[in-house]
Amino acid sequence: MNLREQRAHFEKTKKIYERAKLKFHGVEGYDVYNASIPFEWKGKSYIYGRVERRKDWARSWVRLFQKTGKDVWSLVPNSMIYQLEDPYVAMIGKEIVLGGTHVRYKSGEVDTYYGYFYKGTDLDDLYYFTTGPDYMKDIRLVQLRDGRIGVFSRPRNKEIMRKFGCESQIGFTIIKKLEDLTGDVIENAPYIPGLFDKLEWGGCNQAYLLDSGNIGVIGHKCYNEVNNKGVTIATYMNIAFVFDIKKHRALDVKIIGTRPCYPKGPAKKPELVDCAFTSGIVMRKDGKADLYSGIGDVEVGRITIDYPFAGHGKIVTK
Numbered sequence: 001m002n003l004r005e006q007r008a009h010f011e012k013t014k015k016i017y018e019r020a021k022l023k024f025h026g027v028e029g030y031d032v033y034n035a036s037i038p039f040e041w042k043g044k045s046y047i048y049g050r051v052e053r054r055k056d057w058a059r060s061w062v063r064l065f066q067k068t069g070k071d072v073w074s075l076v077p078n079s080m081i082y083q084l085e086d087p088y089v090a091m092i093g094k095e096i097v098l099g100g101t102h103v104r105y106k107s108g109e110v111d112t113y114y115g116y117f118y119k120g121t122d123l124d125d126l127y128y129f130t131t132g133p134d135y136m137k138d139i140r141l142v143q144l145r146d147g148r149i150g151v152f153s154r155p156r157n158k159e160i161m162r163k164f165g166c167e168s169q170i171g172f173t174i175i176k177k178l179e180d181l182t183g184d185v186i187e188n189a190p191y192i193p194g195l196f197d198k199l200e201w202g203g204c205n206q207a208y209l210l211d212s213g214n215i216g217v218i219g220h221k222c223y224n225e226v227n228n229k230g231v232t233i234a235t236y237m238n239i240a241f242v243f244d245i246k247k248h249r250a251l252d253v254k255i256i257g258t259r260p261c262y263p264k265g266p267a268k269k270p271e272l273v274d275c276a277f278t279s280g281i282v283m284r285k286d287g288k289a290d291l292y293s294g295i296g297d298v299e300v301g302r303i304t305i306d307y308p309f310a311g312h313g314k315i316v317t318k
Contacts, residue, residue, distance in 0.1 A: 003200055003223055007237065010255040017288060018304035021263050021295075024065060026075025027051050031268075034086040034294035037206055037280040038067065041096065041123060047073055048087035048098065049300065054268065058103045058110055062087045064123060071302060079124060084116060086277070086294075088206065090141040091318070092149060092178060095119045098126055101137050115139040115186075119178060129178065133187040138203030141181075142215055145316075149175050150215060150245070153189040154203035167201035170219070172243065192243065192250050199223060202239065206280025212313030214251075215243040218291070220278045221255070235259075236275040238293055240308035256308050257291050262301035272297050281308065283315060 001009065024032040032049040039046055045067035052060040062082040065073035084100030091097075098118045104111045115132030132139045138154035156168035171189030175181055196202060202221040210216050221239045224232050238257030241250045259276045267273045279292035279300070288304050295301045309315070 002197060003221060004225075006255055007235075007258065011258065011260065014258075014261060015306060016261050016303050018290075018302075019261065019263055020071045020302050021265065022047075022292075022300040022302060023072045024049060024075070024300075025068070025073070026065070026077075027063065029053070031298050032063075032065075033296075033298055033300055034277050035279055035292065035300045036087045036089045036098075037292055038282055039089050039091075039096075046076070046123065048089065048100075049073070050085055050087060050100075050294075054298070057268075058085070060085045060103075062098075062100050076123075080126065082116075082118070085113075086137065088140065088279075090143070090207075092119070092141060092143050093147075095121055095178075096123070096126070097141055097178070099139060099141070102131075113137065117181065130181050131183060133183040136186065138205065138219075139186055140204045140207050142207035142209055144174070144209060144245075145213060149178065149181075150207065151175055151181065151186060151189060152204040152207060152217070153186045155187070156201055164196070165198045166196035167199065168196065168203065170195055170202070170204055172245075172248065174245075190248065192248065195241075195250055195253065196221070205278040207243075208281075208309075209316040210242070210309060210313035211316050214245060214312060216309040216312065216315060217241050217243055217250075218256075218278055218280045218308070220276075225274075231270050233274050234271050236277050238276055238278045238291060242309055242312045252309075252312065254308070256305055257293060257303055259295060261303050262293065262295050265296055265301075266298050267296035268298050276301070281305075283307070 034050045036048040062084040064076045064079040068074040087100040118126040120126040140152040142150045153171035169191040173189035208216040241253040277294040281289040
């Protein structure tokens with residue numbers, strides 16, 4: 001089945017046990033969307049959110065919020081402000097790593113963008129330590145069993161289109177320590193074959209070490225579709241797959257969420273009405289998973305789904 005057929009099958013068979021929107025306090029007049037997954041740090045629950053005015057584009061800040069109720073998050077006063085988009089977090093050793101996209105302007109136009117990375121043990125005092133390759137988003141890290149670090153890349157360029165017929169690839173490589181994370185290492189990560197068909201694109205959004213030794217990946221897959229009004233709709237969907245490190249291949253690739261799975265709401269632009277930009281999952285005590293996603297480039301949604309890596313091992317927690 002092609003991606004559109006897979007989506008149609010998913011919509012007929014999906015199981016959504018709970019759905020909600022997240023509420024954010026302390027940034028009134030701004031939207032919060034494309035957030036990190038919620039994470040625990042020193043006994044408290046936090047989330048990083050992309051903060052932006054509805055009328056703006058590529059003019060975002062990343063801010064830290066603390067959980068103050070079910071699906072309710074409040075701005076942490078005087079916390080660091082990052083000129084980034086689409087934040088994500090990873091726990092590497094005893095440090096937290098914050099990544100996000102930094103957009104560079106030239107003569108009033110977007111010139112390029114990079115992944116920026118910060119690390120530390122104090123959320124109020126993270127240190128910048130490296131930059132990803134030119135024009136690359138969705139770089140993700142995961143700690144492996146032997147202490148090394150898995151790195152997922154996401155090149156998207158004309159050369160990819162020319163060679164593969166799709167808009168992007170996902171690559172994977174391994175480094176020994178955070179100091180080894182460089183633009184060249186990320187750029188040269190070998191591609192994972194077979195993830196994208198003609199004109200599709202996507203990336204890894206959050207990676208989880210499984211007790212099988214493989215990696216569970218929560219990501220996104222996308223395609224464009226022209227609606228009956230002639231508007232080109234960018235369809236973003238939540239996906240999952242298991243990455244077999246030894247064989248360098250993706251297993252059990254599947255859709256786990258689409259925009260209609262989440263509560264109804266506005267979109268930043270008409271072409272983003274079908275956009276669910278994945279954050280990742282958080283496991284629940286009942287064995288199901290809460291899947292978090294940006295919706296419409298305006299809000300953050302949460303749905304409860306079955307564990308997406310069933311049959312491939314459990315997520316390793318420290």
